[in-house]
Amino acid sequence: MSDGFLVARRRWRVVSAALPGLPQLLTGRWGTGWTVLLTWLGCLWVLTARYERVIGALGGAWDQSLALVTLVVSLIVAWTWSWRDVSGSDRPLGIGVSQWDLAARAFSKNHTAVAGLIVIIALYLVALLTPLLAPYDPAFQGNLITERYVGLSTVHPLGTDNYARDVLSRLLYGARISLAIGFVAVSISVTIGTLLGAVAGFMGGIVDGLIMRFVDIVISFPRLVLLITIIGLFGSSIFMIVAVLGLTLWPGTARIVRGEVLSLREREFIQAATVLGYSKRRIILRHLIPNALGPVIVAATLGIGNTIVLEAGLSFLGLGVQPPTPSWGTMVAVGRDDLLGAWWLSTFPGLAIVFTVLAFNLVGDGLRDALDPRLRT
Amino acid sequence: MMEPMLRVQDLRTYFFTDQGVVKAVDGVSFEVNEGETLGIVGESGCGKTVTSLSVLGLLPEPPAQIMAGSSVKFLGDEIIGADEGRMRNLRGNKISMIFQEPMSSLNPVYSVGDQIAEVLRVHRRMGRKEARDEAIRLLDEVGIPAPDRRVAEYPHQLSGGMRQRVMIAMALSCEPKLLIADEPTTALDVTIQAQILELLEELSLSHGMAVLLITHDLGVVAEVCDRVVVMYAGQVIETGTVNEIFTEPAHPYTRGLLASLPSVTNSGRRLNSISGTVPNPVDWPRGCRFRERCPEAGDGCEEEQALVTLESAGRSSRCCKTEAVNLTGAG
Amino acid sequence: MVDRSARPLLEVRSLKQHFPVRRGAFGKVVGHVRAVDGISFDLWRGETLGLVGESGCGKSTTARTVLRLLEATAGVVRFDGEDVGAMDDERLRAFRRRAQFVFQDPFGSLNPRLSVGAMLEEVLHVHGLAKTNRRGRAVELLELVGLRSEHVDRYPHEFSGGQRQRLGIARALSVEPDFLVLDEPVSALDVSVQAQVVNLLDDLQQELGLTYLFIAHDLALVEHVSDRVAVMYLGRIVEIADANHIYSEPRHPYTRALLSAVPRPDPINRDDRERIVLEGDVPSPINPPTGCSFHPRCPHFGKDEQCKGEVPILDTTRQGHFTACHHQDAVVGIRG
Amino acid sequence: MTRYIIRRLLSAIPLVLGIATIVFFAVNLAPGDPTLYFLSPGMTQDVIEQMRINFGLDQPVHVRYLRWLGAMLTGDFGHSISHSRPVLEVLVDFLPNTLILSACALFVAFLFGIIIGTIQAVRQYSIMDSAMSVVLLFFYSMPSFWLALMLILTLSLFARNVWDLPIWFPASGIVSVDYDFLTFGEKVRDRVMHLVLPTLSLALVLTAGIARYMRGSMLEVIRQDYVRTAKAKGLSEAVVVFKHALRNALIPVITLVGLYIPVLFSGTIFIETIFAWPGMGRTIYDAIFIRDYPLVMAGTFFFASMVVVANLIADVLYAVIDPRIRYE
Amino acid sequence: GGSDAGIGSNDPFCQQVIPAVETFMAEAREAHPIPDEPRYGGTVVLGTIGDMPDGLNSAVSSNYTDAQHQQFVGLMTLINYDAGGEPRAYLAEDWEVAPDGRAVTFHIRQDVRWHDGEQTDAHDVAFTYEAVTDPLTAFPNAAFWDHYVKGPDGVEVVDDFTIRILLEPHADFMDPFRTLGILPEHLLGDVPRDQLKLHPYGTQCPVGNGPFVFAQHVPQDRWVFEANPAFPEALGGRPFLDRYVYRVIPEQTTLLTELLIENIDVYIAPRPDQAQQIIDNQNLELLNFSGRSYVFVGWNARKPQLADPRVRRAITIGTNRAEIVEAILQGYGQVANTGVPPFHWAYDPGSMPSLAYDPDGARALLEEAGWQDRDGDGVRESEDGTRLSLSIKYNTGNQQRQDIAEIMQQQLSAVGVEVQPQVVEWGTLLQQINTPDLRDFDGVVMGWVVEFKLDDIDLFHSERINQPYAWSGTDNGDIDRLLEELSITADRTEAMALWREYQELLIEEQPYTYFYFPDRLEGVNRRVKGVEMDARGEWLNIKDWYLDPASR
C-alpha cells in the first residue's frame, strides 16, 4: 500500500470526522454519501430544532427515551460508518468471502433495491424518532370550527383532518403503527412458517401430510370470518390485528421452506453431515435452515409490505386499528370519504403506503436476486 | 490446396461481466475441410463451447461480444457480423449443432416429431404432413426403432441415447455441410457413447458432412477424428492430425494431458499429473498461459507465444520450446 | 500388501435395496425400483475394490446402503465383523468415525455457507477430536490433501473443482477413518486434475493404510486404481476379479462389451480393435428382464432359453475370478 | 385424467368440510345473532324468542351444526335470513357476477402479466425492464380500495366533468338502468364499460405478481439448452421466445391460478362494495355482519370449493402444458 | 319493459303472481292512455347506500326506506299527513273516531285495485292489522300497537269497505295507520304468520296497490318500479314518471361520483361533508330538511361512575355540542336536549332549561358529586379511588358516531373525565348493549328514527328495565308516571304540558346525552322537477315528480 494512499486516507478521515458522508460524495459515491450525510444532518436538526423535547425525553415515557436512544445511535452509526468506510478494509479481496458477503455485494450493485433499502431505513428511523419529530400531538384536536379541513399550509404542512388534527403528525405516528404491525405480524408468521415448513420437509410422511393439510385449510380459510370472530370475542386492538395477520399469513412461508428443505435434503452436503454422524437437530439448525433462509428473507420482506396493505384493507372494512390511534390504513380509509373535498387526508397516507410497500418490494426483489446463487452472475 | 469449408481466424470472444472481462476465447484459429472430422479438445472452461457458439452467432450479446478482427468464413463468406436473417438461414440448414446434454437440449413440451419437423418447415418450407413423414424417415435413419410411434412421443419418454439420436436427426434434417457436435457423448454411458459415435461416423460418411467434434475425452478424439485442435486457456495451442498429436505431441500441455491418462503410458501406480489448475479467464497469465503449470517452463516463456506452424501441413504449436524439441528430434 | 486370509474388513451378503414406487394421492405402492438386487462381496483391509457399471445400475445405492445412509431392504453388511444394520445410535456413531464417504459432485457436497475451517472444526467438535487445537488440526488436514493453510478461511465457492474434491476428502479424513467409500470422486474433474486427485488418494492409502470402495464408470481409471474390480449390471454384480484378470481376460459378455466400448487414446491401432457395440439401452430397474437381466442386449452367440429363464449366479468356484453367466466358458462367440 | 380429477375432488372433501366446520363454529361463536339485527323498541324478550324460533336458532350450536351438515349433504343450504330466500337462490344470483368479474380480472392479469414479464425477461436489465417493474409495483403497493377509488375519480369523474374526455366509465353497477331497452350490440358495450373499472382494480394488483413471477421463470427458461437448440435450428427470435420459451416458462406460473383465487375473492369484497357490484364477496361480507349464518356458511363453502377447483384447474392446465405430467 | 323480473321467478308464489300483474297492467294501460302532457314520461334513478331488506312486506319490516316505499311507492296506507302533520285521506276516504276515543272507523276507497286486478277492501285492512298485531309475526315495531286492541278482537269488518278498530285514547293514535302499508289478503292470507318474514312477497314479487308497480328487484343492485296506470284518478292518477329506479351503491364516494356524472338523479342522504360538492355543481341542487332522527350517547347508569345523574349532566354540559353540530354537520342540524324532534308538535326548546356548553359548570357538578382529581393525573377519582374513566362504544363504519366519541374524548378530558372511544362491530355491539344480563358498555353512541307518535316507554320506563332497549337502566318513578300518563292522554294541550314536564325530567336525569337532530340532505339533479321532501319522507310525492322535458 503506497504512502500516498495512506496520506489520502488520513485526510479523508479528517473530512469525515467533520462532516460524515462528505468524502463519499466528493469521490462520487452518491448512495452512501447522501445516506450518511442526510442521516447526520437530520439528527443534528432534530437535536437543535427540537431541543426542549430532546431534554424532556431524558426522563420521559418509554417511546421518548427510545427516540432519544435512536437519535444518539444514528449519530454515532453515521459517523463511524463514514469513518470506517474511508479507512478502508484490511481484508484482501476475494478471500474468505461468504455467501452472505456475496449476496451483500450483489445487492449493493442493484440501485433500485439499495434506494428501497435507504427508504426503509429512513422510515424506521423516522418512526422511532417521531416523538421528537412530530410537530403536534397526533390526537390533539384544534378548533373544530376554524381549524378543520385546513389545506396545506406552513402551520400544518400536510393540512388538518376532520377533527382539526395535524395530518403530518398523524402520518408520522402512523408510520410507527403501520411499520410495527408489518414487522411484528411478519415476524410471527415467518417464525411459525419456517419452523412448520422445516419440520414438514425434514420429517416427511404423516407429519408432513398433516402440516400441509393444515396449510391448505388456512390458505383457503376466509380470513374475514376469523377476524370478525376474534375481534368480536376479544375486542379490536392492534394486538389482535397483529395476531390475526401473523397467525394467518404463515402458510406461504411454510410452503417455501418446505420446498427448499425437500430439495436441500437431497443435497450431498446434507448426506455428508449424516455420514459424519451429526445429530438431526444439528443438521436442521446448522445446515438446513441457514441454506433455506434466502427465500424466507425475501418472503418476509415482501410480507411486511403486504401486511401494511392488508391492514389498510381491514381499516376499509372498519376492522382496523382503533381510532384515534393513527395508522396509515385507517387514515386512508377514513379520509377516502373526503377525497373530493379534502384530498390530502387520504392522499398522503395513501402515498406513504405506496412508497413504503414499493420500497419493501424493491428490496425484496433485490434480495431475491442477490440471495439466489443461480441468479447471481 | 482448396479453400477450407470453415475458416476461423483470430476469433476473440469476450464476456463483459461485473467481475471483469472474461476473455473466454482469445485468438482462436483453425479450419475445417470438406468431409473431415475435426476434434477440438481441451479442459473444461478453455473456451470450446464459446468458440462453437461464436461460429453460429448464438451467444447472448451483451454480455458476450465478438471482438473486431475476428473472422469466421463459411464457404468463403464472412459470417461474423452477418445480419440475423442470413445467420438464421445458415443455422440448422447449412450448419447444424448438437449439444452436450441430450436431457435438456430438447424442448420438453413439444413432441420430438414436431421439433424435427419444425426445422424442415422453416428451412425446406415443407407442409405439415410432408415434414412429419420426413421426420419419421430421419428417426429411422438414426436408428430409432418404431419411428412412426416415437415421432409423437415427448423427450421425457426417451432414454438419453435416444434423445441424442433425435438431436442428430434434427441436425441432419437439412443435409447440412457442417455438423458441430459439442461434447455429444459426455453425458452418456460408454456403451451408448459407442453407439452414438458409430452413428456419427456413419452419417458423416454417407452424407459427406464435415464434423466439428468438441470433446475433452482424448479417447474419443483418437477414435473418430481426422485432425485435432488442442485448446488451452482460450487459445489454440496445438493442431495436427490425430496420429501426429498422439504419437508426437508438440506442446508440453498436450504431452501432460496424454501422460495423465490412466493405463496407456503409465505403467506404475502413479499417474503423471499436470500440477495446478486452469488460470482465471478474467486475468490470463502474461506470456505463455501454460507457463505456471509447465514442467518445461524456462526462458522465453514470459513472452506472449505465437502459434507456430511446424513442418508438416496443418500442424502448429504455441510453444517457444517446440522448435527446439523438434530440432533435437530431427537432429 | 493385502492379506486375503484374514477376516475381511467389509463383508456384504445378498444386499438388496428396493425403492417403492408410489402413485396417486394416497401413495399406493405400485412397484419397486430394484436398485440393488442381491449383491455380495468382501473387502479386505488395505485394498481397493473398484465398482463399475453404467449409470443407474446401482453403484451409488450400494455405497449408500453399505454406509447405512439407506436402510437395506434385505441382506447383511458386516464391518469388522459387526452387523452394520443392527447398530444402535451409539455404535453407528462409532462406525461413522471409521467409515466415510467422498461424494461425486464437488459443488453439491460442501455446505456453501460454511468456511473450510468451520466445516472441519465442526466435525472435530462433534466427535470430540483434537480438543485443544482444532484449528491446527484443520490446517493439518488441508495440508494432508495438498491444500495450503491460508485456505482455511475460504468458502467452498472460492475453490476450483479439484480443490473442492480435496476438501471433501479432507472432511472424510478428519474423523480418521479406516474405510472410505469413494462415489465417482473424479468423474466431474478434468483429466489433468483427475490425475492429481487419484494420486492423492493413492498416497493417502499408502500412508494411512486406508481401505477403498472406489466407484467409477471410467474403466481405465478403475483398472489403474483398483486391486479388484466388480462389474455391476442392473443391480447385480456380473463379474468380480482381480483388476489385471478382468482386463486381460474378461469372461462376462457384458464386461467384454464394456471394455471394448471404451474409446482408447490410440489412433494408430483404432481400426484393428475388436469393437462390440451393444444395442439398445439399459432396461428399467423397475421391470428388469427375466433370467439373466443382460440377455436382451447380450451379443453372445450361445444365448439361449436358459438365459431368459434362469438367473445366473455368481460362480465362486473359480479362484479369484467370479462370473455370473450361464455361458462363461464359451467366451469366443461374440458378435463384433 | 377423469379418474384423477374425481379422486382429487374426493380428497378435497375433507378440506372443504374442515373449513366449513371451523367457519360454522367461528360465526356462531361470534357475539350476537340475527335477531338483534331486527330488534327495535317495543319488542319484548318474547318476541325475540319467537323470532329465534322462526329462524331456527333456538337449538344449541352442536345440534344446529349437525342439522346444517345433514341438510347440506342433501343439497339444502337453508334459508337466508337477510334475503328472506333460500340460500341457493341467493348464490345463484350473486355467484355469477363474482365469477364474471374474477374471471375477467384473472384473464386480464394473466394476459398483461405474461406479456410484460416476457418482455422484461427478454430485455433484462434494460430501462424498459426496470420501468415496467416499478410501474407495476406501484400499483401492486396500493391498497386495492384506494386504487379503485382513484380509478373512479380519474377515469370516471374527472374524465367526464373536468377533462371532458370522449370516454369515461360508469362508476358503479353491472349494467345501466336502461339496459333492457338497448340493442344487443349496445348491451355488450354497456356490460364491457361497466366491467372496465372493477376489472382493472382487481387485475392491476395481480398483474405485478404475475409479471414478476413470469419474468423470473422466463429468465430461467431462456438460459436453457433447448432454447439454444431452437436458436441453432435457425428460428426467429419471436418463435424462439413465444413458442419454445413461453410455454415452458408458463408451467410454474400456472400455479398462481390456484394461489390467486383466494386473493381475488378477498379483493372482491372491496371492489364489489366500491363499484356497487352485486356479487358474492359483498354479500358474504354483509351476511357476516348480519349473522346470516346459513348464507355465510354456504358462501364460505362455495369459496372454499372454488379454491379447490381453481387448484385443480391449475393442475389440469399443468398437464395440458407440460407433457411430462400425466395424471392417471 | 322490465320484462325479466330480476329474481324469484322460479318461486311458485311469484310464478303465479307475476302473470296476473302483467295481464292486469296491460289492460290498465289500454284503459288509461298516457295523458298528452309534457310532464309525463321518463325515468328517475335514485341512489342510496343500502338495499331494502324487506321490500314491501310491511308486516315484518322496520327499515326507514322500506317504510317509505310502503307508504308512498308500492303500497298504500289508510291515511297520510299533510305538511302540517294533520291526517288526510288516502286509502281511507274518510274516518270517524268514537266519542270516547276508543274506536276508529275507516271507510275504504272503492276505486283502488291491487296490481293484479283484485279490489282493495276492508278485508285487506283487517288482515294486515291482525297480522302485525300477532306476536307470531314478530312485527318489529311492536310498540306501535301498544294502544290498540291487538288481534282479531281489535278489528271489526263492518262491510266490505268499512272497518272499525278498537284502541285506547292517545294523542297520536292515527300515526300507525300513516306508516302501515296495507297488504293484500288474497295473496298473503294463508301464509302462516311465523313464515311471513321469509315469504318471497316482500322482495321478490310484491303486489301492491300504490302509484308504482313493482317491476324488478336485483338484490344489492336495484329495484325498478313502473307507473301504475290504474292508480285512482281521484288521487292524481298515474304518476308522471314512467319508471323509477332505486339503486344500491354502498360506497358514498361512488354515490357522489355517480350523482356528479349524472348517472343518478337523486342521492339520498349524502354526508354533510359532501354537501359543498353538490352545491358547487350547477346541475345539482341540495335539499335539506329536518329529519326524524336524533343522535345521542346512551349512558349505562348501572355503572358506578354513571349512577349519579349529576355526573351524566356534567358530561353533557362538558361537551360542546353546538360546536359539534357546526363542525361535523357543517351546520346541517340542531342541538338536541331531549328526544322530541323539531317536526313534532310537542317541540318547544325555548321553554326548557338550558344545557349549553359550560365546562366550569361541569367541573362544579363533578366536584359536587364527589369526583375529584386526587392523584393529579388529570382524571377524577371518587373517594374509593374509582377513576372517572368511561368507554364510549360505537359501531364500525359510522363516521359521525366516531366523530362524537372522539370529540367527546378530547373535550371531556378538559373537565377531568377520561373517555375511551371504542369501535365495535355492529352485531357484537347490539349483543353487548341489548342483552339484559350483559349490558357491557359505559356509553354508546346511537341514533333513533322516530315516528310522529313519540313513545319512550321502552327506553326509560322502569318496568321495561330488563327489556333489550333499556340501555340507560333508568329507574325514576316520576318518569314512569309521566310516560304512563302521556300514553293515555289524547288531548294535545294536556299532552303538551306533560311533555314539557317529562322533558324537564329528562334533562335532570340525563339517561342520554342528546346530541343533535341532523338535517336530512339530498342531492337532486335539477332536471327532476316537483320534488318535495320533508320530515314525512323523501318519497313523499314521488308520484308527482317529473322530468324537465328538455333533459330526456
Ligand SMILES: Nc1ncnc2c1ncn2[C@@H]1O[C@H](COP(=O)(O)OP(=O)(O)OP(=O)(O)O)[C@@H](O)[C@H]1O
Ligand atoms: N455467459 C457467460 N458469461 C460470462 N462468462 C462466460 C459465459 N459463458 C461462458 N463463460 C466463460 O467462458 C469460458 C469458456 O467457457 P466454455 O463454455 O467455452 O468452456 P468449454 O471449453 O466449453 O468448457 P466445458 O468443457 O466445461 O464445456 C469459461 O471460463 C466460462 O466461465
Ligand SMILES: Nc1ncnc2c1ncn2[C@@H]1O[C@H](COP(=O)(O)OP(=O)(O)OP(=O)(O)O)[C@@H](O)[C@H]1O
Ligand atoms: N431414493 C431413490 N428412490 C427411488 N429410486 C432411486 C433412489 N435412488 C436411486 N434410485 C434408482 O435406483 C437406481 C440406481 O441408482 P444409483 O444412483 O445407485 O445408480 P448409479 O449406478 O450410481 O448411477 P450413476 O452412475 O448415474 O451415479 C436408478 O434407477 C435410480 O433411479
Ligand SMILES: [Mg+2]
Ligand atoms: Mg463446453
Ligand SMILES: [Mg+2]
Ligand atoms: Mg451414482
